[in-house]
Amino acid sequence: MSNRYAALKIPGPLLAAAGLVFLLSACGVRPIPTQPSPAQSDTFLRLDATTFRQLPGWITDNHAEALAVFLKSCEKLKALPPARNIGTESLPTTAGEWRVVCNAAARVNTASKTEVQYFFESRFTPHHATNNAQPTGLFTGYYEPELRGAWRPDATYRYPIYARPKDLISINLGAFRDEWKGQSLAGRLDNNKLTPYPTRADINDGALRGKQLELLWVDSEIDAFFLHIQGSGRVVFKDGSAVRIGFAGRNGQRYTPIGRVLVAMNVLKPEQVSLQTIQAWLAANPLAGRDLMEKNKAYIFFRIIEGEGPIGAQGVPLTAGRSLAIDRKYIPMGIPVWLVTTEPGKAKTPLRRLVITQDTGSAIKGPVRGDLFVGFGSTAGAVAGRMKQRGEFYLLLPKKQGT
Structure with missing residues (x-):
């Protein structure tokens, strides 16, 4: 989903270290019940090994579709040093572990349903993911919107889409401590101190005007706003030509879901x-x-x-119905996940399929939380708008060699 905002929530123990970051800017054990530290909240990832027979609807899926999507993630995983930790505090794993299964995946005959299914069952062990033993969570959908735009502003096309400012600084906190993996800060330098970047209101009021950052202009402020929520889109011009635009950075300010505000306003x-x-x-x-x-x-x-898109947080093109955005604080990028939920707006119609974690998003918080990419255009937008389902998932983790 690549908003894709990754708004930072700094737990109490991180506050003191935030000053350190400012100064710096200036100068496979299975099962895996992960216990929180005393300073953490009750939210933590627990993984319990199970079998493929226990996965609801496993044999009914088109596993070859998921394998093709997994191979896209493998391109990124195989490019990393084998010893690189690509996991999380809750789920440590190395690129080398995934390189082994990725090499095996490339040899699978995708025309054989039996062979594809056997690949997953022989190379992975499913683990039921729960949030402190709570198995269900919220699953939503997102899509790639279509906007109407122009390269130059006029009375119709008057809402700018901005490129990333040169003075925007992003800090990956995971580079400083493993427990901060998946969290970030963004701002700009002011007298060698990292300060907050202008808010949405500031930017609407002209904070970036005159900096030559306008990529193009669109005809709807509302469409532009939801482009920010979705993180990518296609802009169609009067002559029928189109360009795809994608995430380049965020201002680091806190993300607030305006739907909740409307509820609070009654x-x-x-x-x-x-x-x-x-x-x-x-x-x-x-x-x-x-x-x-x-x-x-x-x-x-x-x-x-x-070229192909939209591009997710892992840096690979997203696939409708197969790419899942997750909270990378708990779950790594590029791993297969068996999703068990229901169809958008149909709480009694099962939706069970193999998806790959290829994106993240600001509203995706917690161990059992996902945002399913559903495609492009207004039809996909209608599906995404209805999707607000309860569900659960199972992470497919590589078997230890020799097992």
Whole structure:
């Protein structure tokens, strides 16, 4: 999902270290019940080994589709040094472990359903993921929107899509401590101190005007806002040509879901919140709508993408129905996950399939939480807008060699 905002939440023990970061800017054991440190909350990932026979609906899926998506992730995994830790504090794993299974995956005859299924069953052990023994979590959907745009502004196309500013600094906190993996800070230097970057309201009021950062212009402030939420999109011009734009950076400000704000305002009930209802309210209330959008201080910067896309946080093209955004604080990029949930808006219709963790997002918080990429355009947008399902998943982790 590549917003894709990764808004930082600094636990108490990290606050003291944040100053250190500012100074720096200036100068396979299975099963795996991961216990939290005393300073942490009750939210933590627990993994319990199981069997493929225990996976609901396992034999009904098209595993070859998932294998093709997994091979895209393998390109990234195999490019890393074998000893590189690509895991999380909850789930340590190295690139070398995945290189072995990726090499085996490349040799599979994808035309043989039996051979593809055997590959997964012989090379992986499924692990039921729970949040402190709570098995279910929220699963939503996201998509690649289509916008109408122009290279130059006029009375119609007057909402800018900005490129990444040169003074924007992003800090990967995981480079300083393993327990900070998946967390980041962003800002800019002011007298050798890292300070917050302008908010959405600041940028709307002209904080970046005159810096020659406008990639292009679109005709809808609402569409531009949801482009930020989705993290990528296609912009279509009057002559029918189009470009794809994708995530290039974030301002580091906290992400606020405006649907929750509408619930707090008693405008919508929790069960009424969807992409469609939020868009409708914004369109019907343009002045209040801008104020509402600016309550989400987070802001995304974009770049032109050449070739296949959209591109997820792992750096590979996303595949509709097979790419999953997760909280990389708990779960690594590029691993197969057996998803068990229900169809969007249909709580009694099962949705069970093998997906690959290839993206992340600001609203994706917690060990059992996912955002399924559902495709491009208005039809996909309608599906994504309805998807707010309870579900669970199983991580497929490489078997130890010789087992």
